[in-house]
Amino acid sequence: MIEITWRITSVEVDSNNGVVNVNWLAVGNLDGHKEAEKGTAEFTPDPSKEGYTPLEELTNDIVLGWIERKKPKAEETIKSFYQSQDVLTSINL
DSSP, X not given: OOEEEEEEEEEEEOTTSOEEEXXXXXXXXXXXXXXXXXXXXXXXXXXXSTTOOOGGGOOHHHHHHHTGGGHHHHHXXXXXXXXXXXXXXXXXX
């Protein structure tokens, strides 16, 4: 099975310390064969909305939750790489 590790590489904030951009990296590892996919998620922070989390209270897990919609694309790209390299001959994704 492919192990995918997610990491936030940078966060940009606006003048009110609201997160506007998050750069992330997903690294797939299958029996020592590694492939990476990176991406950027853009946000429009609104401190008046319910559930808004101030910058000083953010955790890695919260921000990764925000970019959840990016994960399927990255996972598919990583899996496609392994399939194109014939690494997955008998391995179930």
